[in-house]
Structure formats: structure tokens, C-alpha cells
Amino acid sequence: MKISFIGTYPPRECGIGTFTKNLFDSVTRSASSKNNNQGFVIAIDDHDQQYDYPPEVKLSIRQEQQTDYLEAANLINLSGADVCVLQHEFGIYGGQNGIYILPLLHKLKIPLIVTLHTVLKNPSYNQKAVLTEICKIASSVVVMSQTAVDMLVDEYQVPKVKIAKIAHGVPDLQFDQIQVKKEFKLTKRKVLLTFGFIGRNKGIETVLKALPNVVAQHPDVVYIVLGKTHPNVIRHSGEEYRVFLTGLVKKLGIEKHVVFLNEFIGQSELFQYLSAADIYITPYTSEAQITSGTLSYAIGAGAAVISTPYWHAAELLSENRGRLFPFQDSAALGEILLELLDHPGQMNELRKNAYDYGRKITWPRIGTEYVELAEAVVEAQPDPTDVQEPIFDPLTLPPFLLDHIQRLTDDTGIIQHAKYGIPNLKEGYCLDDNARALLMVLMTYKRTKHPLALKLSPTYLSYINYMQNADGAFRNFLSFNRNFLDEVGSEDSFGRAIWSLGYLLGNAPNDAYYQTGREIFFDAVPNFTKLKSIRSIANTMVGICHYLKSNPNDEAITQILRQLSERLMTDYEINCQDNWRWFEQLLAYDNAFLPLALLHAAEFLDDERIYEIGMESMNFLTDITFANGYLSIIGNENWYKLDNEQSKFGQQPLDALAMVLMFHQAFRLTKNTDYITKLYTSFMWFLGENDLRISLYDFETKGCCDGLESYGVNRNQGAESTLAYLISHLSVLEAFEEVSKLELQPA
Known part of the structure; x- marks a missing residue:
């Protein structure tokens, strides 16, 4: 089977790009298919930025150039691809709410599978119109949580039979915590970690405000904030949020317990940090997040996770795979941190449950699920000679x-x-x-x-x-x-x-x-x-x-x-x-x-x-x-x-x-x-x-x-x-x- 992929792609620093790369690798290397799988990528550039893409990227689309989208559709149609897999997130495609992707999808002559990384509960008119149209065109719509399935059915009237729930994949990487702590010179520290692009909606200040009480009882605690400021935030607000956070650290007097690493790092190094972490925290400020790759990675690494109850976290951390605290509630977070730090047995139980679940969602397994879905979609595709011309009704x-x-x-x-x-x-x-x-x-x-x-x-x-x-x-x-x-x-x-x-x-x-x-x-x-x-x-x-x-x-x-x-x-x-x-x-x-x-x-x-x-x-x-x-x-x-x-x-x-x-x-x-x-x-x-x-x-x-x-x-x-x-x-x-x-x- 030959599969075309559309999405952002490394070396562009983007979570969707990392997902597309992992999906491409896992699908083209999947051993479950009846035939060997081949693939290529159509990459989305960012605001006139150009990237040195790897060979699998056959074409790049300039985000705001409409003609590029049509050229991509022609390339896919002439490529011999059997199916197209699109990664959708508001903000990566051009035009109002990413509307430029629609002409490309309509021109495709092969079935489409779309992975939705965001499903909005209260979309604007245009957001709903664009997403609804994408779902109409798609032969199958992939989401990563049951909440997303329910929202698509209830809010967007997508037929349930068209929706597939496939978890966010995680790299199949394992590191020994003692060894990586030694490498990072963190052997004597209790490590708290948050990673991903930084922006106001990440709620990092909630963790900082909880730290004074925590470090008073556990002075060996260090909180590592790993990640660059999101490019869109940089464009509109610069480093205002990071400056605010560093000022808050000084105000709270916790400079010795907080480290900001302003980097976008590779997966291997990232999993080393996750393995070194005793507790991973996602303190997001709103429930409206249907998918979190960072949370999935933390579970995949077997971290003890504490999170606010946004949609994906509430589902993924069930069955004692993590702990939840109310949005922007620093006191509640502090209590959970102290409880786990005081009772290592509870922390280790969370780690074991997360690790066991993480083995089920490694990228090789997820790639196999995508291949099986693609095969089913292609097999169900009607013979073009059997398709009737639309009747004027x-x-x-x-x-x-x-x-x-x-x-x-x-x-x-x-x-x-x-x-x-x-x-x-x-x-x-x-x-x-x-x-x-x-x-x-x-x-x-x-x-x-x-x-x-x-x-x-x-x-x-x-x-x-x-x-x-x-x-x-x-x-x-x-x-x-x-x-x-x-x-x-x-x-x-x-x-x-x-x-x-x-x-x-x-x-x-x-x-x-x-x-x-x-x-x-x-x-x-x-x-x-x-x-x-x-x-x-x-x-x-x-x-x-x-x-x-x-x-x-x-x-x-x-x-x-x-x-x-x-x-x-x-x-x-x-x-x-x-x-x-x-x-x-x-x-x-x-x-x-x-x-x-x-x-x-x-x-x-x-x-x-x-x-x-x-x-x-x-x-x-x-x-x-x-x-x-x-x-x-x-x-x-x-x-x-x-x-x-x-x-x-x-x-x-x-x-x-x-x-x-x-x-x-x-x-x-x-x-x-x-x-x-x-x-x-x-x-x-x-x-x-x-x-x-x-x-x-x-x-x-x-x-x-x-x-x-x-x-x-x-x-x-x-x-x-x-x-x-x-x-x-x-x-x-x-x-x-x-x-x-x-x-x-x-x-």
C-alpha cells in the first residue's frame, strides 16, 4: 500500500510535525500489512519559513499560498497513492480557520483519513464549517479520546460509523531512571517536569505558586520547565509569558528550585528527561483540550502524572494512571505533590500503571492500527465505474x-x-x-x-x-x-x-x-x-x-x-x-x-x-x-x-x-x-x-x-x-x- 501524508513535518518545530513523522515511520515499517507499505509526505511550511526536509517530503506547501494546495492535490493524484492521511489542527493551514485545505481535499481522487488533533466544543461558525466539511470528505475520522468521538457525533453530526478512536502513539523508548538522573546530575533531586511549547494556556504559574510549600518540606525538589515559547505566541506577544514566569520565580524566592530549558529537543533526549522525572505535571488552564501529545508521552515513559482535568487528561489518567487537581488550584496541586513525595509507594503505583498502559500505545502498535484502518478504507472504496452521477434532487x-x-x-x-x-x-x-x-x-x-x-x-x-x-x-x-x-x-x-x-x-x-x-x-x-x-x-x-x-x-x-x-x-x-x-x-x-x-x-x-x-x-x-x-x-x-x-x-x-x-x-x-x-x-x-x-x-x-x-x-x-x-x-x-x-x- 502506498500512503500520502499531509501535515507539518520536521525539521519544523511543531508537535503535529513530530506526530506526522512518528506516524509515517511506524506505518511504513509496519509488519502487519499484507503488503509492504510505502509513503511520502506533503509538508506544510510556516509563514514563509523554508525547511531542509528529509527525502520522504516530496512537496511543501506554503501556508498562505492557495495554488500550492492545488499543486499538492495533483501530485497526490498522480503519485499512485492508495490513501491520504491528513493531520488536522487549526492554525497550520492557510486562510480563515485553515479553509485553504478544503480545495485540496475536494480534488483528491483517493480516500481520505483525517486525524483530528483538536475538536472544539464551542467552535466559531467558520471553524465548525471547515471541520464539518473535512469530516464529510473523509472516509474515516480518527480521534484519540472517547470525548472527541461524542463531540463529533453530537456537535458536528459526524456518523459514528465513520469515526475511529486510535490513541496518540508514544515512542518505544526506555531509560533507567537512576542512570539518566546521574547523566543529568540530578541524582540527589526529586524532579518535577513539564514540557512542550510554552504559552499562557499552559498554566505553569499554578505549579510555581505551589512550590514554596512543597520545597519547604522537600528542599531537594527541582521543577524543570522544558520547551520553547510557541512560535505563534512569539509572533504576537514575544517572550512576555516567559518573562512573567521568571519574575514570578524571583518573587516567590524559588530560584534554586526552578529550571527553564528554552529548547525544542529530540525524542530520545525528551524520554531521558521523562525517565528522570519523579512527577510529570500538566497544569493546563482549560478543559478544552481533546488531545495532548505531551501527556501521552509522559504516560508512555511511565511517569507519575498530575494534571488538571482537561478532556484528554480526565480520560487518559483514569484507572489510577495519574492524579487530577482543579484548574488553577495551586493549593490542591501542592497537597497532591506532598502526598506523593511523602509516600513513594503511591508514586510508584502510578508509574507502574502508566507504564503498563504505555506499552499498549507505542508507535509500532499505533502504526499497525492506522495500516489496518487504511486497508479497510481502501477495500470499502467503491469502484469508480459503479459511482453514479449525482441526481438533481x-x-x-x-x-x-x-x-x-x-x-x-x-x-x-x-x-x-x-x-x-x-x-x-x-x-x-x-x-x-x-x-x-x-x-x-x-x-x-x-x-x-x-x-x-x-x-x-x-x-x-x-x-x-x-x-x-x-x-x-x-x-x-x-x-x-x-x-x-x-x-x-x-x-x-x-x-x-x-x-x-x-x-x-x-x-x-x-x-x-x-x-x-x-x-x-x-x-x-x-x-x-x-x-x-x-x-x-x-x-x-x-x-x-x-x-x-x-x-x-x-x-x-x-x-x-x-x-x-x-x-x-x-x-x-x-x-x-x-x-x-x-x-x-x-x-x-x-x-x-x-x-x-x-x-x-x-x-x-x-x-x-x-x-x-x-x-x-x-x-x-x-x-x-x-x-x-x-x-x-x-x-x-x-x-x-x-x-x-x-x-x-x-x-x-x-x-x-x-x-x-x-x-x-x-x-x-x-x-x-x-x-x-x-x-x-x-x-x-x-x-x-x-x-x-x-x-x-x-x-x-x-x-x-x-x-x-x-x-x-x-x-x-x-x-x-x-x-x-x-x-x-x-x-x-x-x-x-x-x-x-x-x-x-x-x-
Whole structure:
């Protein structure tokens, strides 16, 4: 079996790196496998640091370089590896909460086993989203304690059958305590030890405060603190914590009884220190530690362990393998220390119990468990030829809910922005969003007769009416206290208003709404042919086409549609080249609306060229944005210019909506179900089929996040993004019904 490993790796000084090295060695040397095991490592670099890796490291990933992750996925897929084993810890992968690892995992063509070194009980939204997605992708999820198993099932809804509990391995090293004490010149001392990276959460001050009473009765006690300050702590706080500890030692007058060794040492030397220790202490300050490699090592070395009752310690030290004391309780710690120092028999019993258990979790044994798990995962992997293509099933989608829209809407209109899921009243209202909101609730009421949709409709319609000027144009922005913030809005906002009004005229829920919408629409008509922005023209054309569906004999409006279509086609013909089938010299925002407008116009205008340009430009846009098999939207950081690279971030929900609508209209024209597949793929951008492989739809608030940025998801959930999601969702449901009707028609 050939296994690829992903994680940090020596010589990088990192606990996860040490784990990955030990796991690699134990798996590739395991004697239990039916075949010889081979492996290689993909190592994660740290903040532009470069390391001189050993030969088994075939590639290193720069933590914040997204392209490196995709290169690693390609290497693994072409390597002949049978399975990939990932070490996961928040902080070692790039992007917001390590989100950059997700595209790599999604590109893997082999099964994945992930070892979780941290499982958070109260994760942030993004932490939970990232970890949940990793667990979905993984064929098996390895944790090191029963507490972690329970948390994954209860908090993250991971199926229990997918979870494997495998203990943290320990080196199979043994040293004689008398001999190593002699080597370290500690023969006459009672040695207390804490090791690992140093930081505030380690609680070392708790031990220091307990020492004065202990050394008063046992003056031969020495407390060794072995370990460097954690690199992340160094970056943010320098050596502030170590300086605090040394100051506390002086204040307590225990300088002769405390030794700080600011080193990151190898395993052999570490186990010598553990063997020399009479008592090992982990005084961590919080229960929220699901795995502790240092604690496992201490048990493996047969040390007498005293610890605070964090999750891993409470489990590992049961059955009299150690002693527990309350968090930050120096007095309780001191009492236990004195008890064990006064009664060596009790201490030796703890040491024996720890040693006996440690024999069961040596790395050769743990490596064998990983090999057996990997073999089972590979054997259970379905034959690729048996895997069915995903079926377009609306039952797999989240429920269609208006919760967040209701939250954003007051008696004036819909608030345009939000702080996370909370309306940001400081930003007020805009015509764009109220127009889209009107469109969405009309679509909702048409499909479901939802009473809330009907109730909200006049709010958005009255906003549009209020913002219309005497000449038929519209203002855009209104403050929360209802002051106009502009004299004339953008042409884009004009076009979106006409889009929604046109839909209203074709799908009015009652006559009052129809008559109001008709007045606003026709007051705006004189401005249609004055438009200069091609996106405003496109939105207006779509609105006109919705109107014409119920008023097909309106020759005057049909003629305006023809004029606007000519405008779009002229721009296309000016900019079109052999390798650039587009309306401009760049792809910017709301791109799919341009082909969409022509595909709508093709329904009403007897002009083959309109249809041809609509299809050509749609196919060009599809080739660019579907290059990886999923929708990769043109980002607004630099857009995408002819002969330049595509801008990856920030990707906006508005563009995903336009793609959904474009493919929906293409299907209506052609009845080609390939466009339904593309429509569904575009919609799944909202639900995680995107460059970061993370859902923008918030299952808690029922809103949609504002976009994909280079660091991760923009968690604000404004009206534009949520409306884009909801309109897309409605379009998917409509398309499903249309496909079903098509399939029921006789051949």
C-alpha cells in the first residue's frame, strides 16, 4: 500500500510535525500489512519559513499560498497513492480557520483519513464549517479520546460509523531512571517536569505558586520547565509569558528550585528527561483540550502524572494512571505533590500503571492500527465505474426560508447591509436590493402562495415607487431616517428596478399591485433607450421580456427591446476576437446577465443573430468559469482582462445568481438538460462547490454570506447576497419542475 501524508513535518518545530513523522515511520515499517507499505509526505511550511526536509517530503506547501494546495492535490493524484492521511489542527493551514485545505481535499481522487488533533466544543461558525466539511470528505475520522468521538457525533453530526478512536502513539523508548538522573546530575533531586511549547494556556504559574510549600518540606525538589515559547505566541506577544514566569520565580524566592530549558529537543533526549522525572505535571488552564501529545508521552515513559482535568487528561489518567487537581488550584496541586513525595509507594503505583498502559500505545502498535484502518478504507472504496452521477434532487437542498429577509425588512424596505446576520441600520436602503426583494417575493408567492411573501411585496414596491423621480428615473440610496442620499441612482439600479417591475407585470398577485407596477414601469420607459451601461441595458431587457410574456402584442415595447438588443450585439461585435467572445475587453461583475438578456430577447425577436451571440457568449463565459468542473466566479479584485489571469477573489453571490438564470433560460430555449446540470452546479456554488469549498449559506441565520475572499468567507449577510441565493434557489425549483414535465411528455 502506498500512503500520502499531509501535515507539518520536521525539521519544523511543531508537535503535529513530530506526530506526522512518528506516524509515517511506524506505518511504513509496519509488519502487519499484507503488503509492504510505502509513503511520502506533503509538508506544510510556516509563514514563509523554508525547511531542509528529509527525502520522504516530496512537496511543501506554503501556508498562505492557495495554488500550492492545488499543486499538492495533483501530485497526490498522480503519485499512485492508495490513501491520504491528513493531520488536522487549526492554525497550520492557510486562510480563515485553515479553509485553504478544503480545495485540496475536494480534488483528491483517493480516500481520505483525517486525524483530528483538536475538536472544539464551542467552535466559531467558520471553524465548525471547515471541520464539518473535512469530516464529510473523509472516509474515516480518527480521534484519540472517547470525548472527541461524542463531540463529533453530537456537535458536528459526524456518523459514528465513520469515526475511529486510535490513541496518540508514544515512542518505544526506555531509560533507567537512576542512570539518566546521574547523566543529568540530578541524582540527589526529586524532579518535577513539564514540557512542550510554552504559552499562557499552559498554566505553569499554578505549579510555581505551589512550590514554596512543597520545597519547604522537600528542599531537594527541582521543577524543570522544558520547551520553547510557541512560535505563534512569539509572533504576537514575544517572550512576555516567559518573562512573567521568571519574575514570578524571583518573587516567590524559588530560584534554586526552578529550571527553564528554552529548547525544542529530540525524542530520545525528551524520554531521558521523562525517565528522570519523579512527577510529570500538566497544569493546563482549560478543559478544552481533546488531545495532548505531551501527556501521552509522559504516560508512555511511565511517569507519575498530575494534571488538571482537561478532556484528554480526565480520560487518559483514569484507572489510577495519574492524579487530577482543579484548574488553577495551586493549593490542591501542592497537597497532591506532598502526598506523593511523602509516600513513594503511591508514586510508584502510578508509574507502574502508566507504564503498563504505555506499552499498549507505542508507535509500532499505533502504526499497525492506522495500516489496518487504511486497508479497510481502501477495500470499502467503491469502484469508480459503479459511482453514479449525482441526481438533481431538490430534496437535498436546504429548506427555502425567508427568515433572514424578514429580519432585514422594516416598514420602509429591505436594509441593504448586515453585520454578520444582524441588519446594519447605518447603511440604510437601496433601490437595487428592494427591486431584487420584490422579484424574489413575487417568485415565491407564484410558487408557494406563501403569505409572508405577499405581505412583504407592497413594502418593496412602495420603496421603488418612492424612489422614482418625475422624469421616470430613480434615486438609489435612502438613509435609515428616510433622507435621500442621491439625486439620480446608477444605471445598474435602474435596470434592476425594471427587471423586477417587468416580472411583476407578468406575474402580479392582484390587480392593485399590477396597476401600481404598470404606472412606475411606463413612467420609466422614456429612459430605456438613453441607457449607456450594458448591464443596465441587459437588466432592462430581461424586465421587458417578462412584461412581453403577458403583453406580447405591445409593438412599441418590442421595438425598444430590439434597439437594446442591437446595442448589446454591437458591443459584442466590436470586442469579439477568435479567443475572446465577449461584449467588453474584460469580464467584470454580473457577467452572465449579458448573454441572459439576449437569450430572453431571442424568445420575442425573430433574429437568429441574437440567439447566436447569446449562445456564443454564454459558452465563452462557461468555459472560463467552469474550467475546474465547478463554478469559479470572476473575482472583483482585478476582474479578468483579455490575456491576463483570472481574478480569484472576491467572488460575489450576484454572479452565481446570473449564471443560474442564464442556464435556466438556455434550457427553456433549447430543452437541453445539460444546461440544467450547469444550472445546478452554479447554484451549488452557494453550498460549497466553489474555490474554497465552503458554504456561503448560513444554516443558522438562513442568510447568505457576502462573498468569497482570499482569507475565506465574508461572514456579513447583506440583502444582495441573501436575495441572490433565494432567487437562485427558486430558479432551481422551477427548473426541476420544468424538467419533470418535459420527461412526462410523450416521445
